[in-house]
Amino acid sequence: MYEVNHYFSQLPQSYLFSRIAKTVADFRAQHPEAEIIRMGIGDVTRPIAPAALEGMAEGIRAMGSADTFVGYGPEQGHEFLRSAIAEGDFHSRGIAMADDEIFVSDGAKSDIGNFPDILDSHIRVAVTDPVYPVYVDSNVMGGRGGKLQPDGRWSGIDYMPCTEANGFVPDLPAKAPGVMYLCYPNNPTGTVLTHDQLKYFVDYARTNGVLILFDAAYEAFVSSPDVPRSIYEIDGARECAVEFRSFSKTAGFTGLRLGYTVVPRELRGSDGHGGQVALRDLWLRRQTTKFNGASYVIQCGAAQLYTPEGREQIQATIDYYKSNATMLREGLTGAGLTTYGGVDSPYVWCKAPAGLSSEEFFRLLLDRCHIVTTPGSGFGPSGEGFVRLTAFSTHELTAKAVERLKHLI
Numbered sequence: 001m002y003e004v005n006h007y008f009s010q011l012p013q014s015y016l017f018s019r020i021a022k023t024v025a026d027f028r029a030q031h032p033e034a035e036i037i038r039m040g041i042g043d044v045t046r047p048i049a050p051a052a053l054e055g056m057a058e059g060i061r062a063m064g065s066a067d068t069f070v071g072y073g074p075e076q077g078h079e080f081l082r083s084a085i086a087e088g089d090f091h092s093r094g095i096a097m098a099d100d101e102i103f104v105s106d107g108a109k110s111d112i113g114n115f116p117d118i119l120d121s122h123i124r125v126a127v128t129d130p131v132y133p134v135y136v137d138s139n140v141m142g143g144r145g146g147k148l149q150p151d152g153r154w155s156g157i158d159y160m161p162c163t164e165a166n167g168f169v170p171d172l173p174a175k176a177p178g179v180m181y182l183c184y185p186n187n188p189t190g191t192v193l194t195h196d197q198l199k200y201f202v203d204y205a206r207t208n209g210v211l212i213l214f215d216a217a218y219e220a221f222v223s224s225p226d227v228p229r230s231i232y233e234i235d236g237a238r239e240c241a242v243e244f245r246s247f248s249k250t251a252g253f254t255g256l257r258l259g260y261t262v263v264p265r266e267l268r269g270s271d272g273h274g275g276q277v278a279l280r281d282l283w284l285r286r287q288t289t290k291f292n293g294a295s296y297v298i299q300c301g302a303a304q305l306y307t308p309e310g311r312e313q314i315q316a317t318i319d320y321y322k323s324n325a326t327m328l329r330e331g332l333t334g335a336g337l338t339t340y341g342g343v344d345s346p347y348v349w350c351k352a353p354a355g356l357s358s359e360e361f362f363r364l365l366l367d368r369c370h371i372v373t374t375p376g377s378g379f380g381p382s383g384e385g386f387v388r389l390t391a392f393s394t395h396e397l398t399a400k401a402v403e404r405l406k407h408l409i
């Protein structure tokens with residue numbers, strides 16, 4: 001009999017959001033009359049920006065004519081999009097970035113899950129706790145997890161707790177890891193790091209030879225002036241950090257799929273034989289081997305998001321979700337609950353009323369209010385006692401959810 005990757009069998013049986021989807025499907029089957037409000041997985045509700053639709057329409061027209069047809073594109077993404085990204089997301093904010101340090105892909109989740117391919121199979125991994133489960137699960141699949149402990153932590157992974165006690169600013173691991181995942185604005189807590197707080201991590205990484213994998217999927221939600229939108233706003237970050245970006249939550253691309261990863265030329269790792277190797281070259285090698293590039297049509301759509309009209313339309317979408325986040329925060333606080341996040345982020349982290357676990361509070365909100373959330377414990381042991389709500393619903397349903405919450409406790 002052939003052998004499978006046995007690390008898979010150590011993982012919890014299903015991915016967090018698949019498990020929640022199943023619970024909600026069971027609830028719906030039992031209560032077909034219930035109007036369920038979905039604030040669980042961070043899927044969006046606003047339609048695609050008109051500028052992107054027009055860009056995609058042009059891309060489709062090009063595909064329909066032999067003169068303009070486009071087949072396989074560059075694995076790294078079309079130059080027209082990479083230069084628009086470099087200009088729109090970096091140069092315009094005073095950050096140096098070369099087009100060929102940008103790798104366009106079918107989404108940040110794929111890149112984050114795939115990136116460990118180019119790292120040593122024994123590299124020590126550190127994650128925040130609670131944490132977006134992809135960071136942990138993809139490393140467990142790659143054999144870096146060790147054993148799952150009774151407390152829900154993996155023995156091979158270092159956890160940096162983010163709790164009320166430390167203001168959700170992660171504590172550093174006792175020993176410097178090889179790679180550290182940071183996500184800011186944070187998924188799931190919705191909290192942020194200021195410029196100085198992020199600088200502390202960048203300085204630590206440079207001093208200790210740590211690679212930071214920085215997930216900036218929610219950067220567009222930042223409006224506080226001292227909160228960086230990119231890790232490259234911090235001096236020296238080009239020498240220690242990779243950054244992941246997404247078009248999902250800003251432009252409504254959750255169903256279209258598009259993201260990008262920045263791998264600066266300065267990043268160099270050890271080849272294990274006394275030499276050094278550029279991470280950018282390894283990632284290019286990995287992508288050219290395993291990926292044939294993101295859809296041309298969708299890249300045409302994304303490029304239009306960098307026009308003045310596109311930018312305005314995206315800002316309107318962000319503002320829409322941010323006002324939902326405010327409504328949620330105020331509604332939950334008004335109902336006597338404690339919340340964090342939701343200011344520079346679409347996620348609100350809500351503390352369960354005294355005595356309730358994450359799962360119990362999740363169940364209560366589903367059964368009594370018909371609101372789907374995500375139990376904080378699903379993101380790691382330090383998420384126990386919280387649930388996460390998303391601001392990606394409509395104004396109408398967010399207002400309705402707040403109304404239902406008023407009568408909860």
Ligand code: MLT
Nearest residue numbers: 040041042043109132187
């Ligand atoms: C989430 O709900 O945490 C995100 O939507 C998941 C994702 O982006 O993959």
